[in-house]
Amino acid sequence: MAAKSFDLIVIGAGPGGYVAAIRGAQLGMSVAIVEREHLGGICLNWGCIPTKAMLRSSEVFHLMHRAKEFGLKADNVGYDLDAVVKRSRKVAGQLSGGIGHLMKKNKVTVFMGEATIPAKGKVTVKTEKGSEELTAKNIVLATGARARELPGLEADGDLVWTYKHALEPKRMPKKLLVIGSGAIGIEFASFYNTLGADTTVVEVMDRVLPVEDAEISAFAKKSFEKQGMKIMQKAMVKQLDRAKGKVTAHIDVGGKVEKHDFDAVISAVGIVGNTEGLGLEALGVKVDRTHVVTDEFCRTGVDGLYAIGDIAGAPWLAHKASHEGVMVADLIAGKHTHPVKPETIAGCTYCHPQVASVGFTEAKAKELGHDIKVGRFPFIGNGKAIALGEPEGMIKTIFDAKTGELLGAHMVGAEVTELIQGYVVGRQLETTEEDLMNTVFPHPTLSEMMHESVLDAYGRVIHM
Numbered sequence: 001m002a003a004k005s006f007d008l009i010v011i012g013a014g015p016g017g018y019v020a021a022i023r024g025a026q027l028g029m030s031v032a033i034v035e036r037e038h039l040g041g042i043c044l045n046w047g048c049i050p051t052k053a054m055l056r057s058s059e060v061f062h063l064m065h066r067a068k069e070f071g072l073k074a075d076n077v078g079y080d081l082d083a084v085v086k087r088s089r090k091v092a093g094q095l096s097g098g099i100g101h102l103m104k105k106n107k108v109t110v111f112m113g114e115a116t117i118p119a120k121g122k123v124t125v126k127t128e129k130g131s132e133e134l135t136a137k138n139i140v141l142a143t144g145a146r147a148r149e150l151p152g153l154e155a156d157g158d159l160v161w162t163y164k165h166a167l168e169p170k171r172m173p174k175k176l177l178v179i180g181s182g183a184i185g186i187e188f189a190s191f192y193n194t195l196g197a198d199t200t201v202v203e204v205m206d207r208v209l210p211v212e213d214a215e216i217s218a219f220a221k222k223s224f225e226k227q228g229m230k231i232m233q234k235a236m237v238k239q240l241d242r243a244k245g246k247v248t249a250h251i252d253v254g255g256k257v258e259k260h261d262f263d264a265v266i267s268a269v270g271i272v273g274n275t276e277g278l279g280l281e282a283l284g285v286k287v288d289r290t291h292v293v294t295d296e297f298c299r300t301g302v303d304g305l306y307a308i309g310d311i312a313g314a315p316w317l318a319h320k321a322s323h324e325g326v327m328v329a330d331l332i333a334g335k336h337t338h339p340v341k342p343e344t345i346a347g348c349t350y351c352h353p354q355v356a357s358v359g360f361t362e363a364k365a366k367e368l369g370h371d372i373k374v375g376r377f378p379f380i381g382n383g384k385a386i387a388l389g390e391p392e393g394m395i396k397t398i399f400d401a402k403t404g405e406l407l408g409a410h411m412v413g414a415e416v417t418e419l420i421q422g423y424v425v426g427r428q429l430e431t432t433e434e435d436l437m438n439t440v441f442p443h444p445t446l447s448e449m450m451h452e453s454v455l456d457a458y459g460r461v462i463h464m
Contacts, residue, residue: 003133006032010140011115014041016309016321017142023329025106034115039099043318053088058194117279145271145310160265173197173264181208183349185268190351200230213361213410273311296339348417356420359408371401375457377449384444390414395453404432
């Protein structure tokens with residue numbers, strides 16, 4: 001059978017891959033995309049989207065318990081876990097189906113199957129019906145990543161779960177252990193804790209949400225503990241003893257091992273790139289700790305072969321992958337492009353309270369040699385936050401004292417994942433403190449705190 005020829009082949013239809021395919025098609029290329037499981041990848045099907053649907057359910061549940069504060073009545077508040085999960089899966093299914101529509105609309109040819117690259121410019125796809133041979137001058141790897149499993153802590157789907165099991169729980173845990181307090185771990189901890197699980201979070205680093213600014217991490221930790229979570233920092237799960245309906249965790253805390261019993265464990269200890277079975281080594285692609293090594297333009301060093309998204313390393317974020325997809329498609333088309341800078345990519349965690357940040361932490365800014373000015377503003381000083389019944393939180397901004405450059409912004413509190421983009425745009429436009437100070441923020445909004453934090457950095461705060 002003759003090989004089918006395209007201008008561009010994308011392997012993986014997650015938020016990086018499908019966006020690269022669409023952009024390639026917009027630029028006049030003939031494009032094929034290969035996906036072995038679901039259009040939309042992990043993000044739409046088993047990550048970003050379904051977790052937010054579940055967290056929304058827990059958020060509403062939490063608010064219903066606070067009905068009296070708002071002059072409302074809500075008696076006998078409860079939940080149906082199966083219905084919560086069903087709604088989450090429906091949302092994921094709707095969006096995954098939408099990706100199929102976008103592929104048709106943009107005339108992208110979809111191949112469902114397992115891809116390998118037997119030689120430069122060639123892709124073999126193993127499908128249910130056999131195999132397809134494809135050729136293209138340019139190939140984009142967008143195969144994503146999967147949950148990392150540590151020896152002895154492997155998931156079994158019954159007592160020990162990965163994120164997939166946690167998204168389709170067969171039962172509600174009474175006593176839950178979450179290993180890892182990055183975004184994935186803390187979001188699941190927040191969801192299950194809100195619904196009533198006695199939740200313990202174990203973090204090997206010296207603080208929860210370790211990539212965040214230390215001050216924000218400390219604030220979040222206090223809030224989690226106030227909600228009843230148990231947080232164990234500088235701790236490591238050394239062993240899991242599994243018995244019928246019970247897991248005994250051996251947790252090393254400061255050199256002393258403690259034993260605690262749980263009826264469910266969620267392992268959220270990072271991810272590994274999906275690099276196996278593609279034929280990368282034979283092509284001469286360098287793989288470092290399960291991630292493809294690329295330059296700033298996502299080039300692998302093999303002519304015509306690019307890698308984007310999680311497979312290409314940190315930050316492991318869907319929006320970073322999507323932007324890289326656009327950049328690579330533009331690059332292939334001969335357009336002038338700009339590399340994606342990690343420090344301009346916002347990170348968002350949808351726990352309660354939410355956490356969001358962009359740029360450098362205070363510690364990192366100092367480490368890089370900046371003389372800095374730091375501003376802070378609390379939610380309790382904002383009228384909209386008080387009206388919403390969300391007075392706990394803060395916004396922190398960091399500026400270069402000499403140039404006024406916005407070096408970083410860090411937030412914790414209600415809806416901060418929607419606020420952070422203002423600072424993202426500011427950094428992209430190389431905004432200074434003067435630009436932000438002279439910007440009129442609407443009243444009453446949570447965004448006014450963004451203004452006040454900037455003013456505070458320069459001794460001009462109004463409402464504090």
